[in-house]
């Protein structure tokens with residue numbers, strides 16, 4: 263991978279600082295205008311209840327325009343693209359596009375494309391994990407809107423409220439897992455691609471479950 267900086271492609275504003283993307287604060291909401299349409303290229307999908315057509319991984323969807331817009335965006339569900347309608351990259355797209363690969367577009371840097379697409383899958387897992395860890399943390403702290411209600415934890419998680427002493431331990435575990443995950447999201451492509459994702463999933467899943475928040479991996483089949 264070349265370290266040569268690449269100017270932003272028109273319509274895809276670049277620069278981590280301009281986008282508010284910093285290694286310490288990855289953004290977990292998708293910003294499609296700062297991504298090179300990775301979700302429409304990197305994953306493959308098979309004709310099914312969620313997709314009317316099949317697409318091989320690493321190839322642009324037939325409905326992706328030259329401007330990297332979806333030409334059927336307003337008709338996804340009527341056309342049978344439910345999988346696209348429900349997909350959420352949790353901000354991994356702009357992270358790969360603008361941070362990991364510093365504004366390089368897979369179209370102008372085809373040699374980077376396979377690693378870019380692979381990094382997208384890794385970062386989506388990490389960003390989804392951060393999303394869930396944040397929700398788990400909110401259950402244990404005043405961040406949660408129901409935190410003052412004595413039955414908040416039971417109503418949200420189906421479990422009894424967490425003892426404050428236990429809660430402090432769980433928070434420490436959550437925060438350590440979150441810090442390690444955040445650090446990894448800012449890593450270079452080689453580090454990301456070498457990451458032990460199963461181990462990460464186990465650690466994040468364990469921390470979340472202990473706090474009363476469990477989730478499955480991946481949350482989306484696409």
Ligand code: SF4
Pocket residue numbers: 301302303323324325326327331332333334335343346
């Ligand atoms: S249908 Fe649209 S949103 Fe779905 S993969 Fe194709 S271009 Fe992307």
